[in-house]
Amino acid sequence: MHNNSLSLGSGTPSMIRQHYYSRKVKMTVAGLVLLVLCMGYYGTERYLEYSQKIDIAAQSQTFLDDLQKTQQAERAFTLKTQEASQDAALKSDQELTSVFPAEADYTSLTRLLDDFFKKNNTSKNPIIATDLQFDQPAEDDKKQFTILPFSMNIESSEENFYRFLAFAESSGTLKGKIRLMDIQSIQLNFPTEEEQTLKKSIRFNVKMSAYSQKNNNQ
Amino acid sequence: MAEKLFQFISKAPAARAPVSQMVSLPQKLFIFTTPTVKISATTPPATTASTSPATPSRASQFIPAPTVKAAAISDPFLAKLAEQKTDSKSSNDVVFQSLIKTDMKATEKKKSILGDLPKIDTSLFIDREYHLKKQLSIVRFVFAGLLVVFFGMYVFFASQLNPDFDLFGQNVARTLDDKNAQLKTLQTDVNLSRIESMQTLLANFAYSADGFLEKFSEYRAAQMDAKKAEISADLDSIRQGMYEPFEKAREKMLARNWITVFRTTTVSDSEAEREFDEALRERLRAERKTQLESYKKTEQTALKEQLTHEMAQNFELLQLVGNVPMKTLLQTDIRSLNHEELKDFIGKFSAAYPSRLGLIYQIKEKRVPWARTIREISVRTKNVDPLFRTGFFAKLGGILYNAFDFEGSSGRIGLTGQAKSDDGSNFSILANLVDELEGSIVFKDVDMRSFSKRLSDGGGYEGSFKIDFRLQTELSDPRDRQYDLRTTPDTSRATDTLTSRNAQ
Numbered sequence: 001m002h003n004n005s006l007s008l009g010s011g012t013p014s015m016i017r018q019h020y021y022s023r024k025v026k027m028t029v030a031g032l033v034l035l036v037l038c039m040g041y042y043g044t045e046r047y048l049e050y051s052q053k054i055d056i057a058a059q060s061q062t063f064l065d066d067l068q069k070t071q072q073a074e075r076a077f078t079l080k081t082q083e084a085s086q087d088a089a090l091k092s093d094q095e096l097t098s099v100f101p102a103e104a105d106y107t108s109l110t111r112l113l114d115d116f117f118k119k120n121n122t123s124k125n126p127i128i129a130t131d132l133q134f135d136q137p138a139e140d141d142k143k144q145f146t147i148l149p150f151s152m153n154i155e156s157s158e159e160n161f162y163r164f165l166a167f168a169e170s171s172g173t174l175k176g177k178i179r180l181m182d183i184q185s186i187q188l189n190f191p192t193e194e195e196q197t198l199k200k201s202i203r204f205n206v207k208m209s210a211y212s213q214k215n216n217n218q
Numbered sequence: 219m220a221e222k223l224f225q226f227i228s229k230a231p232a233a234r235a236p237v238s239q240m241v242s243l244p245q246k247l248f249i250f251t252t253p254t255v256k257i258s259a260t261t262p263p264a265t266t267a268s269t270s271p272a273t274p275s276r277a278s279q280f281i282p283a284p285t286v287k288a289a290a291i292s293d294p295f296l297a298k299l300a301e302q303k304t305d306s307k308s309s310n311d312v313v314f315q316s317l318i319k320t321d322m323k324a325t326e327k328k329k330s331i332l333g334d335l336p337k338i339d340t341s342l343f344i345d346r347e348y349h350l351k352k353q354l355s356i357v358r359f360v361f362a363g364l365l366v367v368f369f370g371m372y373v374f375f376a377s378q379l380n381p382d383f384d385l386f387g388q389n390v391a392r393t394l395d396d397k398n399a400q401l402k403t404l405q406t407d408v409n410l411s412r413i414e415s416m417q418t419l420l421a422n423f424a425y426s427a428d429g430f431l432e433k434f435s436e437y438r439a440a441q442m443d444a445k446k447a448e449i450s451a452d453l454d455s456i457r458q459g460m461y462e463p464f465e466k467a468r469e470k471m472l473a474r475n476w477i478t479v480f481r482t483t484t485v486s487d488s489e490a491e492r493e494f495d496e497a498l499r500e501r502l503r504a505e506r507k508t509q510l511e512s513y514k515k516t517e518q519t520a521l522k523e524q525l526t527h528e529m530a531q532n533f534e535l536l537q538l539v540g541n542v543p544m545k546t547l548l549q550t551d552i553r554s555l556n557h558e559e560l561k562d563f564i565g566k567f568s569a570a571y572p573s574r575l576g577l578i579y580q581i582k583e584k585r586v587p588w589a590r591t592i593r594e595i596s597v598r599t600k601n602v603d604p605l606f607r608t609g610f611f612a613k614l615g616g617i618l619y620n621a622f623d624f625e626g627s628s629g630r631i632g633l634t635g636q637a638k639s640d641d642g643s644n645f646s647i648l649a650n651l652v653d654e655l656e657g658s659i660v661f662k663d664v665d666m667r668s669f670s671k672r673l674s675d676g677g678g679y680e681g682s683f684k685i686d687f688r689l690q691t692e693l694s695d696p697r698d699r700q701y702d703l704r705t706t707p708d709t710s711r712a713t714d715t716l717t718s719r720n721a722q
Binding site for chain 1: 346347350351353354357358360361364365367368371372375378379390391393394397398400401404405407408411412414415418419421422425428429432466477526527530533572574575577578581582584585586587588589592618619620621622623624625626627
């Protein structure tokens with residue numbers, strides 16, 4: 001009201017003042033309508049969100065209770081399964097460790113190879129590894145396991161040559177417990193016919209790979 | 219201006235000054251005790267000391283009340299005048315009356331012939347203005363009230379819907395966020411339990427599968443039907459142990475691992491699944507981090523071994539999370555597969571789930587069967603030279619190998635040797651050997667472009683050769699079909715080929 005007396009002097013004609021007040025009323029009513037619309041929109045939106053969240057929060061509690069029960073059941077099943085497989089898992093783990101060890105472990109491999117040659121080397125069917133060299137282990141292309149390359153020079157009878165090939169090819173079976181290996185290349189010199197008649201040995205150089213698990217400790 | 223007027227009044231006799239001028243002066247100059255000035259309703263109240271002369275008609279409306287307090291007047295002239303007025307009240311009245319009459323007469327003379335100006339009743343205007351002002355006040359009040367309500371509404375919803383707003387304690391949004399976090403954690407716990415049990419079940423399956431593969435290689439190598447039947451029964455027995463863990467693992471893998479109820483936005487099932495898979499991965503990575511830190515800190519060998527084992531388990535679990543190929547494979551009905559199909563299935567299974575057993579299987583599958591390869595060369599050579607490695611090369615000729623060179627990574631094989639014949643057909647023998655090797659489904663790209671021979675000291679012709687070829691990884695090769703041994707009259711060679719094919 002004070003503003004009116006400031007904006008409208010007492011000398012302002014009455015009609016002008018009426019027009020002024022009338023216009024003011026209209027503008028204020030328009031603003032009021034706009035405000036009501038905004039309030040309606042905002043209030044509705046927020047209320048829907050609010051009520052939705054209230055409902056979901058209530059539902060969530062139900063789901064939480066259900067999930068608690070499911071979790072208990074799943075945990076019980078897991079423990080039961082693991083317990084039932086404990087012996088088999090232990091056995092399997094031991095076999096896996098011997099076949100596919102966690103480390104490159106070239107010393108164990110050396111002993112394994114030496115053991116094979118010792119067992120199969122006879123006077124009639126000789127097999128002797130004259131040279132054994134290990135390279136540095138490296139990961140495969142997909143970085144899933146570790147490869148330990150090594151090479152050997154071997155002199156053996158033909159029979160033991162095939163036995164050696166079978167030894168390498170049968171490696172990696174859990175029951176056999178032989179370290180998983182693979183022959184990468186063979187360079188073999190056959191004896192001459194006279195040498196064959198005299199049961200002379202085959203000399204061959206073999207490049208092989210022994211496999212182990214990827215080092216997960218890094 | 220007022221001072222000038224005052225001087226003018228003080229110098230001139232009172233009777234000379236027109237009343238209208240006196241009245242129009244500011245009231246503070248006149249010390250009338252009762253300034254009873256009647257103002258017409260149309261006349262706005264005077265706020266300025268206007269010096270414009272009043273019209274006679276206006277002047278005639280004033281009724282002066284000339285009672286002046288002499289004691290309050292300091293001016294001698296005014297004091298004297300006041301005394302004179304007090305003393306001769308009647309004479310002054312007469313003077314004023316005559317002045318008014320004179321003024322009225324002058325006004326009468328100046329009156330328009332049309333009479334007085336019409337008067338407008340502005341009381342109506344005043345009422346309307348009053349009502350408008352009232353309306354404006356009400357509307358403004360309502361507007362202000364609504365603004366306050368709006369602000370209150372905003373504050374309320376902001377306090378309830380913004381999870382960071384915690385001035386009034388925990389609000390709905392925070393409660394919902396907490397519930398969501400609890401749900402997510404709990405669902406991840408459920409998923410972790412499921413994947414752990416699935417890992418155990420799949421390990422059981424893989425262990426049985428390893429036994430199956432070993433037995434299956436025996437089955438494939440067996441020539442006798444009776445032996446095959448015996449091994450097949452063993453295979454069936456092994457298979458029985460594979461079904462249960464596989465089907466239970468399938469149940470765990472296909473179980474719904476996500477929840478959608480807590481969301482206010484629409485999220486597809488696959489997106490929700492990926493989100494929970496990622497949450498599980500995060501959990502496993504966090505566990506692995508803890509294990510790794512413990513591993514680095516500890517010096518105990520036993521604990522190190524245990525942690526190494528746990529980390530390997532953790533790695534395998536990570537391979538299972540969100541493993542789509544594994545999910546697809548687990549939907550296979552393995553009971554309906556025959557031994558050969560099951561063997562292939564195990565290969566796919568190992569590729570999809572690179573557990574330790576899976577990796578072992580993959581490595582074994584890539585190995586070159588060297589013994590069989592060398593035997594295949596021997597068989598193919600015997601087809602060309604039936605006396606191969608019988609000790610008659612020096613006397614009867616044929617083929618003698620001096621050296622083999624096998625390269626597993628490229629599958630390249632090099633053969634060097636000698637060919638000998640009495641009739642000089644060395645080139646034909648070697649050409650037959652090339653075709654024979656190419657016809658094998660084990661070899662391909664057989665290449666020998668240089669042929670040579672010379673007269674042998676012991677009679678006949680002999681010459682050295684070098685053949686290069688590669689291991690055939692494909693199931694079939696155009697030259698295999700082109701050189702189909704089953705169509706040739708030599709039945710022994712056909713039998714060999716078929717045997718070789720069966721062996722594959």
